[in-house]
Amino acid sequence: NAGVMQNPRHLVRRRGQEARLRCSPMKGHSHVYWYRQLPEEGLKFMVYLQKENIIDESGMPKERFSAEFPKEGPSILRIQQVVRGDSAAYFCASSIGQDNSPLHFGNGTRLTVT
Amino acid sequence: AQSVTQPDIHITVSEGASLELRCNYSYGATPYLFWYVQSPGQGLQLLLKYFSGDTLVQGIKGFEAEFKRSQSSFNLRKPSVHWSDAAEYFCAVGGRDFNKFYFGSGTKLNVKP
Numbered sequence: 154n155a156g157v158m159q160n161p162r163h164l165v166r167r168r169g170q171e172a173r174l175r176c177s178p179m180k181g182h183s184h185v186y187w188y189r190q191l192p193e194e195g196l197k198f199m200v201y202l203q204k205e206n207i208i209d210e211s212g213m214p215k216e217r218f219s220a221e222f223p224k225e226g227p228s229i230l231r232i233q234q235v236v237r238g239d240s241a242a243y244f245c246a247s248s249i250g251q252d253n254s255p256l257h258f259g260n261g262t263r264l265t266v267t
Numbered sequence: 268a269q270s271v272t273q274p275d276i277h278i279t280v281s282e283g284a285s286l287e288l289r290c291n292y293s294y295g296a297t298p299y300l301f302w303y304v305q306s307p308g309q310g311l312q313l314l315l316k317y318f319s320g321d322t323l324v325q326g327i328k329g330f331e332a333e334f335k336r337s338q339s340s341f342n343l344r345k346p347s348v349h350w351s352d353a354a355e356y357f358c359a360v361g362g363r364d365f366n367k368f369y370f371g372s373g374t375k376l377n378v379k380p
Contacts, residue, residue, distance in 0.1 A: 157310070159310075186367070186368070188370075194372055194373075195273075195357060195370045195371055195372035195373050196311075196357065196370040197370075198367045198368070198369070198370075201367055209367060211367075212367070244310060244311070246311075255301055255313050255316050256301075256311075256313075256359075256368060257313070258303070258310035258311040258312070259310050260308075260309055260310040261309075261310055
């Protein structure tokens with residue numbers, strides 16, 4: 154049973170370019186979460202999605218960041234016009250969204266903005 | 268406001284010694300509590316979780332944690348640490364709405380031979 158799959162593992166972008174991070178949840182999971190981890194910091198919640206719906210995006214920066222979880226295909230976290238401060242590890246997690254269901258994490262995408 | 272505090276940023280213990288990592292939380296409803304471990308360059312792996320019932324929960328790799336409601340704590344323990352336990356450990360709290368989970372800033376564990 155494959156776990157949460159994130160790609161790419163490493164992504165390098167120049168300032169002003171766009172970054173697209175993909176996440177395929179565990180089989181049977183319909184709830185996806187995106188977290189950002191800055192160096193020497195913990196995980197910061199960004200957004201929580203279910204299929205075709207954004208449930209909670211209170212942790213998303215107001216500009217340049219967007220997320221989707223279409224009916225078919227992976228969840229996408231999109232960062233437009235990246236800046237150096239966007240450099241971080243971005244983790245996706247999934248769950249079945251019921252009681253007693255913890256988050257299962259992917260191995261993350263490490264974004265470097267040069 | 269919901270939050271998780273892990274007061275120890277770095278901890279070093281000798282191999283074979285006991286370990287306790289502290290976690291305090293603030294949560295307005297009945298909390299679900301978790302401990303995760305992260306090895307360098309990897310994602311987070313679930314060690315154990317508490318939802319209800321027995322306040323002492325057992326996890327993988329010989330870890331256990333005790334929920335103390337009166338102290339708003341969920342400390343992680345292991346009787347004898349192995350070199351392979353060197354990693355970063357995160358405490359997290361969530362609730363029944365599953366809208367978001369709150370993570371502490373992590374504790375980096377170093378194990379001396």
